[in-house]
Amino acid sequence: MSSRTRRELPFWNGPLMRRAAGDAWRKLDPRWMFHNPVMFVVETCSFLTSADAVRYLVQERYASFAFVAQIALWLWLTVFFANFAEAVAEGRGKAQAAALRGTKAQTAAKLFVNGEVRSVPSTQLRVGDVVLVEAGDVVPGDGTVVEGAAMLDESAITGESAPVLRESGGDRNAVTGGTKVLSDWIRVQITANPGETFLDRMINLIESQSRRKTPNEIALEILLAGLTLIFVVVVATVEPFAIYSGRAVGLTMLVALLVCLAPTTIGALLSAIGISGMNRLLRRNVVALSGRAIEAAGDVNVIMLDKTGTLTLGNREAESFLPLPGASEAALAEAAFLSSLSDRTPEGRSVVSLARHRYGLSAQAYSLHGATFHPFSARTRMSGVDWQGRIIRKGAVDAVAEHLVAAGGPDPGDALRRMAADISRSGGTPLAVSENDRCLGLIHLKDIVKTGLKERIASLHTAGIKTVMITGDNQLTAQAIAAEVGVDDFLAEATPEKKLDYIQQEKARGNLVAMVGDGTNDAPAMASADVAVAMNTGTQSAREAGNMIDLDSNPTKLIDIVEVGKQILITRGALTTFSVANDVAKYFAILPAMFIPIYPGLSALNIMHLTSPQSAVLAAVIFNAAIIPALIPLSLRGVRYRPAGAAAILRYNLLLYGLGGVVLPFVGIKAIDLLITALGLPGLR
Amino acid sequence: MTVPGVLTILLFFAVILLITKPFGGYLYRVYTGAPTFLDRLVRPAEAAVYRLTGVDPEQEMSWSTFLLALLVFNLAGLLLLYAVLRLQGFLPLNPRHYPGLSPDLAWNTAVSFATNTNWQAYSGEASLSYLSQLALVVQQFLSPLSGIAMLLAFLRGLTRRNASTLGNFWVDITRTLLWVALPIAGVAALVLVALGSPENFLPYVHVTTLAGSHQTIAQGPVAAMTSIMQLGDNGGGFFNANAAHPYAAPNAASLLFQLVLGFSVPAALTYTFGKWVGDTRQGWAVFAAMAILFLAGTFAAYHFELAGTPALHQLGINDQLGNLEGKEVRFGPALSTLFDTSTTAVSWGSTAAANDSFTPLGSLVLLFNLLTGEVIFGSWGVGLLGMLMYAILAVFIAGLMVGRTPEYLGKKIGAYEVKMAVLTIVVPTFVILGLTALALSTRAGLAGLGNPGAHGLSEALYAYASGVGNNGSAFGGLNAATPFYTWTVGLAMLIGRYPMYIPALAMAASLARKQAVPASAGTFPTHGWLFVVLLLGMVVVVSALDVFPVLSLGPLAEQFARTAGGAP
Numbered sequence A: 001m002s003s004r005t006r007r008e009l010p011f012w013n014g015p016l017m018r019r020a021a022g023d024a025w026r027k028l029d030p031r032w033m034f035h036n037p038v039m040f041v042v043e044t045c046s047f048l049t050s051a052d053a054v055r056y057l058v059q060e061r062y063a064s065f066a067f068v069a070q071i072a073l074w075l076w077l078t079v080f081f082a083n084f085a086e087a088v089a090e091g092r093g094k095a096q097a098a099a100l101r102g103t104k105a106q107t108a109a110k111l112f113v114n115g116e117v118r119s120v121p122s123t124q125l126r127v128g129d130v131v132l133v134e135a136g137d138v139v140p141g142d143g144t145v146v147e148g149a150a151m152l153d154e155s156a157i158t159g160e161s162a163p164v165l166r167e168s169g170g171d172r173n174a175v176t177g178g179t180k181v182l183s184d185w186i187r188v189q190i191t192a193n194p195g196e197t198f199l200d201r202m203i204n205l206i207e208s209q210s211r212r213k214t215p216n217e218i219a220l221e222i223l224l225a226g227l228t229l230i231f232v233v234v235v236a237t238v239e240p241f242a243i244y245s246g247r248a249v250g251l252t253m254l255v256a257l258l259v260c261l262a263p264t265t266i267g268a269l270l271s272a273i274g275i276s277g278m279n280r281l282l283r284r285n286v287v288a289l290s291g292r293a294i295e296a297a298g299d300v301n302v303i304m305l306d307k308t309g310t311l312t313l314g315n316r317e318a319e320s321f322l323p324l325p326g327a328s329e330a331a332l333a334e335a336a337f338l339s340s341l342s343d344r345t346p347e348g349r350s351v352v353s354l355a356r357h358r359y360g361l362s363a364q365a366y367s368l369h370g371a372t373f374h375p376f377s378a379r380t381r382m383s384g385v386d387w388q389g390r391i392i393r394k395g396a397v398d399a400v401a402e403h404l405v406a407a408g409g410p411d412p413g414d415a416l417r418r419m420a421a422d423i424s425r426s427g428g429t430p431l432a433v434s435e436n437d438r439c440l441g442l443i444h445l446k447d448i449v450k451t452g453l454k455e456r457i458a459s460l461h462t463a464g465i466k467t468v469m470i471t472g473d474n475q476l477t478a479q480a481i482a483a484e485v486g487v488d489d490f491l492a493e494a495t496p497e498k499k500l501d502y503i504q505q506e507k508a509r510g511n512l513v514a515m516v517g518d519g520t521n522d523a524p525a526m527a528s529a530d531v532a533v534a535m536n537t538g539t540q541s542a543r544e545a546g547n548m549i550d551l552d553s554n555p556t557k558l559i560d561i562v563e564v565g566k567q568i569l570i571t572r573g574a575l576t577t578f579s580v581a582n583d584v585a586k587y588f589a590i591l592p593a594m595f596i597p598i599y600p601g602l603s604a605l606n607i608m609h610l611t612s613p614q615s616a617v618l619a620a621v622i623f624n625a626a627i628i629p630a631l632i633p634l635s636l637r638g639v640r641y642r643p644a645g646a647a648a649i650l651r652y653n654l655l656l657y658g659l660g661g662v663v664l665p666f667v668g669i670k671a672i673d674l675l676i677t678a679l680g681l682p683g684l685r
Numbered sequence B: 001m002t003v004p005g006v007l008t009i010l011l012f013f014a015v016i017l018l019i020t021k022p023f024g025g026y027l028y029r030v031y032t033g034a035p036t037f038l039d040r041l042v043r044p045a046e047a048a049v050y051r052l053t054g055v056d057p058e059q060e061m062s063w064s065t066f067l068l069a070l071l072v073f074n075l076a077g078l079l080l081l082y083a084v085l086r087l088q089g090f091l092p093l094n095p096r097h098y099p100g101l102s103p104d105l106a107w108n109t110a111v112s113f114a115t116n117t118n119w120q121a122y123s124g125e126a127s128l129s130y131l132s133q134l135a136l137v138v139q140q141f142l143s144p145l146s147g148i149a150m151l152l153a154f155l156r157g158l159t160r161r162n163a164s165t166l167g168n169f170w171v172d173i174t175r176t177l178l179w180v181a182l183p184i185a186g187v188a189a190l191v192l193v194a195l196g197s198p199e200n201f202l203p204y205v206h207v208t209t210l211a212g213s214h215q216t217i218a219q220g221p222v223a224a225m226t227s228i229m230q231l232g233d234n235g236g237g238f239f240n241a242n243a244a245h246p247y248a249a250p251n252a253a254s255l256l257f258q259l260v261l262g263f264s265v266p267a268a269l270t271y272t273f274g275k276w277v278g279d280t281r282q283g284w285a286v287f288a289a290m291a292i293l294f295l296a297g298t299f300a301a302y303h304f305e306l307a308g309t310p311a312l313h314q315l316g317i318n319d320q321l322g323n324l325e326g327k328e329v330r331f332g333p334a335l336s337t338l339f340d341t342s343t344t345a346v347s348w349g350s351t352a353a354a355n356d357s358f359t360p361l362g363s364l365v366l367l368f369n370l371l372t373g374e375v376i377f378g379s380w381g382v383g384l385l386g387m388l389m390y391a392i393l394a395v396f397i398a399g400l401m402v403g404r405t406p407e408y409l410g411k412k413i414g415a416y417e418v419k420m421a422v423l424t425i426v427v428p429t430f431v432i433l434g435l436t437a438l439a440l441s442t443r444a445g446l447a448g449l450g451n452p453g454a455h456g457l458s459e460a461l462y463a464y465a466s467g468v469g470n471n472g473s474a475f476g477g478l479n480a481a482t483p484f485y486t487w488t489v490g491l492a493m494l495i496g497r498y499p500m501y502i503p504a505l506a507m508a509a510s511l512a513r514k515q516a517v518p519a520s521a522g523t524f525p526t527h528g529w530l531f532v533v534l535l536l537g538m539v540v541v542v543s544a545l546d547v548f549p550v551l552s553l554g555p556l557a558e559q560f561a562r563t564a565g566g567a568p
Helices: A014-026 A037-058 A062-104 A198-206 A215-245 A251-261 A265-282 A291-298 A328-341 A346-358 A397-406 A413-425 A452-464 A475-485 A496-508 A520-527 A540-545 A555-595 A600-605 A611-637 A646-679 B003-032 B039-053 B063-090 B103-116 B130-158 B169-194 B223-229 B252-276 B280-307 B310-314 B331-344 B362-372 B382-400 B415-441 B444-445 B452-466 B485-511 B529-562
Strands: A108-113 A116-121 A130-134 A144-153 A164-167 A180-190 A284-289 A301-307 A312-323 A372-374 A382-387 A390-396 A429-433 A437-449 A466-470 A490-491 A512-518 A531-535 A546-548 B205-208 B214-217
Touching: A014 A062, A037 A062, A037 A215, A037 A251, A037 A265, A062 A251, A062 A531, A062 A611, A130 A144, A198 A475, A215 A251, A215 A265, A215 A291, A215 A555, A215 B382, A215 B452, A215 B529, A251 A555, A251 A611, A265 A284, A265 A291, A265 A611, A284 A291, A284 A555, A284 B452, A291 A531, A291 A546, A291 A555, A301 A496, A301 B485, A312 A328, A312 A346, A312 A429, A328 A346, A328 A382, A328 A390, A328 A429, A328 A437, A346 A437, A382 A397, A382 A490, A390 A397, A397 A413, A397 A429, A397 A437, A397 B039, A397 B485, A413 A429, A413 A475, A429 A475, A429 B063, A437 A475, A452 A466, A452 A475, A452 A555, A466 A475, A466 B529, A475 A490, A490 A496, A496 A512, A512 A520, A512 A555, A512 B103, A520 A531, A531 A540, A531 A555, A531 B280, A531 B444, A546 A555, A555 A600, A555 A611, A555 A646, A555 B382, A555 B529, A600 B529, A611 B039, A646 B529, B003 B169, B003 B252, B003 B280, B003 B331, B039 B063, B063 B103, B063 B130, B063 B169, B063 B485, B103 B130, B130 B169, B130 B223, B130 B252, B130 B382, B169 B223, B223 B252, B252 B280, B252 B331, B252 B382, B280 B331, B280 B362, B280 B382, B331 B362, B362 B452, B382 B415, B382 B485, B382 B529, B415 B444, B415 B452, B415 B485, B415 B529, B444 B485, B452 B485, B452 B529
Parallel strands: A301 A466, A301 A512, A466 A490, A512 A531, A531 A546
Antiparallel strands: A108 A116, A108 A130, A130 A180, A144 A164, A144 A180, A284 A546, A312 A437, A372 A382, A382 A390, A390 A429, A429 A437, B205 B214
16 A cells, blocks of 8 residues: 655755754763763774874874874764764654654644633643633644534644544544644543653654663673673683784784674664664654554564455445346446435445446436435435336345335345345445335445455564454355455454454464554553554544554554564664674784784785785774764665565575675775775875 | 595485484483383383482482582593592502502593593503593493583483483483493494404403514403493593504494494484474484584595595605504504594594694694584583584574574573573683694603604694593693693693583573474574575584694694695
């Protein structure tokens, strides 16, 4: 499904980049760096080498100074690039938040006090207050419509300019602060204090001030800190070994080795990946109330999808006319056409359209003056027309049968019921058509599966995610539609209790469940599901039970959300693998450089034939630093996710990021070595 | 490589492959309480043990109780052994009137045998009474049991759901002793006697050799001790020369039989693991990773040993048979290499050749086997457990790449599990590198080295890697009996075993508490070749990244100095 997305910011956005550079600079403060152990180690190393450089300068050993100073410079750049990656990701979120904040200006609210309307600033409203909002007013806070109905412009939140209806009672009673009433008036009971409203929470989230680390992110950070710790030990013991072997290697070499071995690439990009995941969802107009929810979305293995509106277009369409024995198809078509002319429901219109296209019927061909139309009503469950003595009716099969018996005709009998059952079994809905006291046949109404959906359901299946269709239809119809869409399971004649039971059963089996909901009666099931996407058009209680809100209210987007969740995890795993795999080449660059003065025979390990020990170490450090900005776009965009089985995805990513991670730095370091040698940089004897 | 040499190695491994499934299936039956053919004999004994000790076999233990039981059991064994070694002068069965061991040597030896390391800083036949040797044999029976109990606790953690207990430590070790260690060691001892090893308590024999010199030939319960030392992956031999002594391995058949004994339990446990988790493919995947590491290392070492020493070649010495220095000529390079790569892989620590005299790259293989953390089969339970730690890390890193929270065998790998798995890798690296650095920068440490330069570095590194890995084999050359090395290697052995147990058990408890995620097409597959390759990559890359610098200054420097013609 194509869903409308917010305008994507280009990667090289000038002002954004400048602001990010400034933020990256401020983040060099060690107190801030401390939250990222890997980069904190790199910063400490930068301080140490800088001090070493100063020492050489004071001792007037200019060649050594030139070399060490260059190493120090690139180490500082490594830290800076890491901060820059985080700042860019945050900056993109902030840019999106700024647009929202524009709507958050203080407004005057018309508060009811003892039955009188008094004007107060919106910031003074508290939960439980009731306010009047009239045409042209901005809704002063989140709330529930308790009286009246109005058209609202919610574009400030959703980006969608078409007005939407909000009314008291039912599932469309929630209004959001910052939206605007276009016509009529409503009384709204406030449900959130200032600073805690939906808009406030959204802005907070997007600015990622309140972004908490997700479970997988924490686990990964522990692994990275552990690896860094191991390398600190490895590098710290190199010096005694070297001294034993005959000659100390010196601080700069050790520091260079440590920084190159530590998983700096993933350490630098980890938080950017998490932030950008939220931003990617926001571009699809989905607000996740926590990063944890996005991650859980990637883990989901059962998705519950409502049939109507999610899997199928909301309306059924007439597919064919099935005459009873003794009636002609043309007569049936004509009767169906005439009886539906006054039926303004989508089903009725689709009958007219089918008759027009397949049988060439048109209203102009009939002189319908004097005809009495009976529009569709919920009471009679029929529509029809009385014209020139013909009494034509169309409606639910048992309703039409009753009508015939009442008109003194024969019961249409088993033949009709059998045909009706056949239609149900194929996933359709039968409508009977009668003229006078005789039943002519059936109209086959069919659910229309959204285009492209079958492929997406199939891809979810390949990815090991079980899809469940929820529908109020009976077992037979549900089964047929389920088979047509290709879902793995279905829940027919669903009630809120049945949904809740189903979710709890799946959870007891160890599955993670995702669902979409909008009505108040969805709230218990939503609260129980691991990922619950509330529709923005839904009720306040549904929005509170969900851990994500879809501003477009497009339930099919649940599939997108799952994919974004997976993408974040894959990106983290791929960059970690890449980062660790890089170490192989770095060893082959730095170790010979370190140890050749001790054992000249170890030049055999210099398999890249780097020019000199100094150029080798500098090339490795430069590669290590430069790979970070090179991978910022990837970490913001996320690794491409193709729905496939886990084994296939793993094989592909392992080849690309594992093997690629081993090979690329050999090429990169060699190229940088050639370049810096050609440039004739000082200090590279 | 010669055809008979390659065939010997492959044939030997084919035997291991053959016994893995039936023996692993037997172990599974023993630990799940299913009937076995030994039941009629052993069940009454089991019941008697529980009655005597007051153990309730139905009582389940939390991880902390399990750990406490394990530590108490080990500490008791350690203290008892220490007492016997110190007091052997006053105790019976001491025909040669050996005095008690010094405190540091007694500590080193007691720790060594309690931790299933069996590092021998003492010389068996020249300093221990028969009673002390018997006390060592008792520990050789008891110390491997803890490893199996650890593994079983971990397997229960993997398979139980929403559970808070991990089994009963006393039941696990009693079953292992009665159904596995005693019967197999008993039969194996008889086989060894049949193959020519002595089994007696006679005084040492004094003979006059054909050359007219006098020689004292040690006697004793050699077959019994050899049998359990190999079966239990202990490696503490009766003789200082260990398996190179003609009584310990009278012929190639005996040597090969001992090899099979050593591999039997660790290899079979991979199949038991597969049965336990309900999918034998999982076990075979781990087996395959171990087998590939083992065979690749063995053939590499064999190749380097056959290639010989360039320096000798340049002197015009015929070295067509390869590097024979320090090899038992009865066995030659193929068997000697096979035995010593096995000893570093399976962690039994008994040697048939002087590792000190291996070519640099041959010794690199031995060192690498040790430095993987003894996960190439490894000793009873502990080797497989170590490999499962690597598997969990591999699953965590690569598992993210399939877009789900990583899970192993249905259990989600969270921050806690990662922390524990990282600990099991950080601690040994820290201890091995730290102690080696200490040895090489203190006078006491340097004084014990048998060689200067790169080779000396290898000697010290090997000693601590062997200690931490609870392997017990020695590189040789190093004077391990000095107080500096007895204390520090003793420390390495302790840290190598117990601090590793705590995170592994804690992780098992955390896994047991979890709900299991049903497998689907989206589940990261942990059977099949892709996972084997991943696991291999993880073991090789993680181990290599930790030790590449120190290996460069040790065996690699020695090798390249040799090929470059300079002195090492």
